[in-house]
Amino acid sequence: MTITRRKVLKSLAGAAAVAAAAPLSSFAKGSDDIVIGSLHDLSGGLDILGKPMQDAMQLAVQEINDAGGLLGKKVSIVTMDPQSNMQLYAQYAQQMALKDKVTALFGGITSASREVIRPVMKRFNALYFYNTQYEGGVCDRNTFCTGQTPAQNVDKLVPYVTKRWGKKIYILAADYNYGHITTDWIKKYAGQVDATVIGADFFPLDVNQFGPTIQKIQAAKPDMVISVLVGGAHMAFYRQWAAAGMNKKIPMASTTFNNGNEHIVLSKDESDGIVTAFSYFESINSPINKGFVDRWHKKYGADYPYIGELAAATYQGVHLWAMGVKKAGSLDRMKMIQALETGISFDGPSGKVTIDPVTHHCVLDIQIAECKDKKWKILESYKQQKPVDTAAVCNLSKTPNENKQFVIKI
Template identity: 60%
Template sequence: MSDVTRRKFLGSAGMATAGLVASPAVLRLTALGAEAPILVGSLHDQSGALGTSGQPMVLSVELAVDEINAAGGLLGRPLKIVSYDPQSNIQLYSQYAQQLALKDKVAVVHGGITSASREAIRPVFDRFKTLYFYNTLYEGGVCDRNEFCLGTTPAQTVEKLVPNAMGKSGKKAYIIAADYNYGQITAKWMTKYCQDNGGTVLATEFFPLDVTNFGPTISKIQAAKPDLILSALVGGNHTAFYRQWTAAGMKGQIPIASTTFGLVNEPSTLDAKESEGIMGAYGYFQELTTPASKAYIDKLHAKYGQGIPYVSELACATYEGVHIWAEGVRKAGTIDRMKVIEALEGGISYDGPSGTVTVDKPTHHAIRSAYLATVHDKLWDVTGSYPNQKPLDTAAVCDLVKNPNDNQQYVVKI
């Protein structure tokens, strides 16, 4: 991100010290005598190790709110964003979650990137009855009527990625993953899909988010001689693996397929030779050429400039999440939390940049498209699409129709 674009972003995105963010559309509605604004919470990392991932998520919240306000707001009222930057710090996540619920009294919160951040703030919003949208791809299993999870889960993406990658390389895999619930559980799904397709996992290694030295692991991989590396590494620090892998002369010798590569803009920030050929699967890629996708990217670039970070599933699902929540409010005719939840459970769909996204009533997850892609010349080349993928992993353990008071994250037995 250029200095000019970053200044523009920080000035408009609403850091913790900036308080409320009012768009021109909000000001127009207020000037016309609209009622008090409906407050929408945004809790995304704008700095720290995950800042590059969180910045486009914040911009997507702003874009969606501007669009809703330009169309007349909701229930005759404008929307106003309350945005905080937890700075990739779990303690700040908890602090700002309480502030959004108790002081700001927002109608809804869209927030969280890592599963650790989600599990820090989810109990806060449950306790204080604040509707929560987690719009991030994750390992699956959350069953909570107060929360809607609109990102992809392993049954939607990993189930496609692993056999596709194995078909191009071979049956022996080596897994490297972040050492917290996302990496640990995703590694189990990688193992399942590898074995389901006749493969073998030679070893699995986990790394804390602050690890930057992967030399010993690269030596282990060289000794193990796998056909494929499956990566669920997370954040800017773990990007070092791909640089060190290339520096060790391993690039091109053993293919890499990842459930996270690209979420911190790696194809753009790494040298072309370091990212070339890496495979991924997500619910959205910026390179999708559908009219809805192109319009979304064009609007972001027109509003914030070409220098914003890569627009991944994280940002797209956030944009779609705001619009889906708005559809729930329109259908409910109120911002009352339970009435909006009941309206969303009616199977609301939204045609967004990623395709049609539908709320799955029993799980509060999304039925959505998944896409396969490979990095070529620092861009994603989308090679496969799978529409209307259900969150079957979470559906195996969560049924909020039968058990509406369920409130936990299950680890699916694999």
């Protein structure tokens, strides 16, 4: 799997491995530049997710600079590779805030990494953008979340697949807060359509052997499997599932499949038929998305494997930040926050994306799609879905000094 993954990902621009403390950037930093930080895994087990996010930042900043920059200045990126290591996330976030003086930091993939970065950015007064789908509940005026929460995508996925395949669900999930809390959301939405979760197993991010679990699923005889697996090691499950012939017997949905270009790395047989729900798929048929895809391939090459959800969310996050700077007319942190809280919208590749002032999350379009021949066929679309799960626990208009991640009662 490692060799195949490397062959696929070697065409991803900005994907070079880095020395532990060395900043990288395609945008040389001038003394008068507006500096933003990129803290994404470019090596380690989550590099299949982090590299496209870094590429998305570079494209967005290039577009901003080509359009004249911000406030009469160019934007430059300081990039560091935390190597999927929480200690390095903390070290580099502090370095970016104190030494590099970043105006805003874009980074983090897992919720654990977010919760390392977030307090550092708040303490040192630098804006933080988290551009990954997650379990919801972050309530922090200094943080903006551009990815989906369960009320936006899981809420649509579970009713669709249970109507199509049946009422008995078996879940496989990553063994950290995203996996556990998303599993609880699946159970909630399953209950609303009279479906049942008959089994749930959790796996650390470095696990790559799933034989006993596949035997358990065979014995349980569910109507479907829902995968909440994350990262390169967990990709082995899909191979072992297909090798056991289970992909011909039990259908599969996922809240995560596609984030790491799994459908490109795996064979057609291993990925065909998997159904998922995201805000962005490269196959969205709109002029804005077609232009985005064309610009991406012009920059990174026609052989770039696939532009996925995390790349689009990061690209849109950078542009939303830039719109906030323009509206504020200033790099003052509070002025930028207040500008972003006016309900700024960006017409991006995923559709219209609007910052919700109350939660600092985004209102997004959601698509349900099925993998076929290494491409995604969009089956259903849901316009302008609100982050109602986080809105149930977070109101920054009333409590602007809130600073925590709530565990939403499910």
